Amino acid sequence: AQRVTQPEKLLSVFKGAPVELKCNYSYSGSPELFWYVQYSRQRLQLLLRHISRESIKGFTADLNKGETSFHLKKPFAQEEDSAMYYCALDYKLSFGAGTTVTVRA
């Protein structure tokens, strides 16, 4: 069975501080992982996927197969980063429980 774990339900950081959202997965095959974001009153949308290895809105995520992790990082959080973030695993697109990020001025 595949599982995605996001251990932090809530994360609060100050503007300009680094932010890291943790995601761990369990999957027997070769995983494809995604981060989705839901801003207030907006639809869920893709933030980034590991296969593209890109930085979106200053966020990066590295797949670590040894630790089965796909943590999302941003060195300097901005207020507009306040949102709910979901880590997702391909294959029936399993989602984690989500982490609500609040960036305070």
Add this chain to the structure above:
Amino acid sequence: NAGVTQTPKFRILKIGQSMTLQCTQDMNHNYMYWYRQDPGMGLKLIYYSVGAGITDKGEVPNGYNVSRSTTEDFPLRLELAAPSQTSVYFCASNALGEKLFFGSGTQLSVL
């Protein structure tokens, strides 16, 4: 393009009533999904479809039914609504291996 369109946006049902949540997409995606989002629980997959005429159960299918007669439409049916089905429902679609496009959600309350 409209993307993924869900209707209705809000609905209140009485226990035992039935309803259909509509979902349509205009991107010619083969894959479509229904999720429910409970507070603090993240998204759970109810049913999914890999193409017209093909559907399969997800993680939490009990109490729901789906059909996929066309590529565009993927309705979700609740036959006998129960309070446990109070949730926010999201429809999504994608092409194989590509990002998901989500609908705006349906907030359902069963009282």
